[in-house]
Amino acid sequence: MNDRHISAADTTTAPTPETQLDALRSELDRVDRALLDDIRDRLALCARVAELKQRHDIAVLQPGRMQVVHRRAQDYAHRNGLSGDFVEELFTLLIGEACRVENDIVAGAGADAGPRRAARSGDPQI
Ligand SMILES: C=C(O[C@@H]1C=C(C(=O)O)C=C[C@H]1O)C(=O)O
Numbered sequence: 001m002n003d004r005h006i007s008a009a010d011t012t013t014a015p016t017p018e019t020q021l022d023a024l025r026s027e028l029d030r031v032d033r034a035l036l037d038d039i040r041d042r043l044a045l046c047a048r049v050a051e052l053k054q055r056h057d058i059a060v061l062q063p064g065r066m067q068v069v070h071r072r073a074q075d076y077a078h079r080n081g082l083s084g085d086f087v088e089e090l091f092t093l094l095i096g097e098a099c100r101v102e103n104d105i106v107a108g109a110g111a112d113a114g115p116r117r118a119a120r121s122g123d124p125q126i
Pocket residue numbers: 046049060061062063065066069094095096098099102
């Protein structure tokens with residue numbers, strides 16, 4: 001069938017721009033939730049790193065490790081067509097927040113200082 005023979009039924013069932021926008025926004029909402037879950041999990045791991053550092057008197061700031069994390073993010077950006085500047089800023093923020101959380105824990109701000117970790121399968125249900 002060519003364009004001159006589209007029936008009325010075909011045109012009425014075509015998704016409207018609004019429907020397509022809603023569908024794309026639902027996808028975005030799902031990705032945003034996953035991003036936030038991953039950020040929460042990253043910070044919860046950093047809180048565990050801080051507890052280990054505190055127990056063994058290891059410095060919170062580890063410039064060598066920060067370099068490794070930044071370098072890997074830049075490689076990823078390069079391979080996946082993302083802006084290197086954007087990824088640099090993003091990881092500067094992520095690492096900065098990790099260090100803030102770690103410093104709070106090492107300074108003894110207590111168990112509430114860190115982010116909540118994600119529930120694991122063996123956890124009690126409350
Ligand atoms: C998580 C750590 O602590 C800090 C936070 C880092 C991060 O957010 O990736 C990296 C280096 C650290 O100074 C670590 O030492 O691994």
